[in-house]
Amino acid sequence: MCGAIEGHSRANAGGRVTVDLAALRANYHLIAGLCAPARVAAVLKADAYGLGVGPVADTLTGAGCREVFVALFQEALDLRPRLPGHVAIYVLNGLAAGEEASCAAAGVMPVLNSLGQARRWRDTAESCGRPLPAALQLDTGMSRLGLPLDDLDALLADAAFRAAAPIALLVTHLACADEPAHPANTAQLETFRAAAARIAPAPPLSIANSAGVTLGAEFAGDVVRAGIGLFGIAAKSPLQGRLRDVATLEARVIQVRDAPAGAGVGYGLTYTTPGPRRLATLGIGYADGWPRHLGGGRATAWFGGHRLPVVGRVSMDSMTVDASAVPHHLLQEGDHVELIGSNASLEVVATAAGTIPYEILVGLGPRLQRVYRRAGPPAGDRP
């Protein structure tokens, strides 16, 4: 029979990312409880941090989330038909020239980041003949995105802008939210509040990302923009230990061999077996987002509680682990071993790779199968 190619190819991917949607929902409710009465918006840029924006967005809107942020207009366009009409979608990276009319037509709100963007949005609203709400971001000290405060007077003096583009949300972003004692946090908050006080009618405020949630109630504003926290990461914050892990990464064993002492392994033969070893080759490499830096024993896979150190260099599509610790009959071609999960947390793997959990998550490539686990899903909560 030759009718099931698609099903086979996914199950035989080099690895799989399992996304626990029940944990995602629990994290949303935990963060929402902490932030109340502020609402929690979901930041779903970069395919929901690599986990698959469709099922993630469905789960979160099903749990009550009413605001979603993405980075790009294209991400908003892809998401818009999937989400209920009452869910607002904001584009963090601003309003690119030429996309104004499609943005308005799609019912997507830009985060206006400059006077030029604000004026183009005003003109679009005037030619559409109806007010077009948008978010406005102020740069309060990060120098990345947002209207420089020196330009706020000019914007507020523009009566046509105020009539055409009601400010649905006034946004700023903290540079040091993950360092609670950093003086920039309160400095940015005060700058933001002073600027907001000049805008009438008073718009709803949005300041904190996930880390900002734990800085204090005054940072919550009206809408918190949570990304990584929803996915279980809460470095150095009081949320640590209370959020549930959402993502696990497993690699498929694509070959097992018994190597004699003195066998060289992988490109450059940088590893030589010190004695007879059982080696397993895994179907994940740096093309799938597993950092090449994590070769040479800097990370381990896990199987049934046994450590399987990565030996030699990570290749593009595979890497080799020393599976000698596993009783021989237990590990076979086609089995899956854990790379990120209960034994090796995302934070531990990121630290070993010299990076942050965000970069590992968004790097997990499209060749990996995504498996969505849901326990007791409410109606409508499916990809």
Ligand SMILES: *Cc1c(COP(=O)(O)O)cnc(C)c1O
């Ligand atoms: C990515 C991003 C967020 C979400 O940050 P997390 O640390 O993942 O919670 C919030 N706001 C802005 C402006 C962002 O770019």
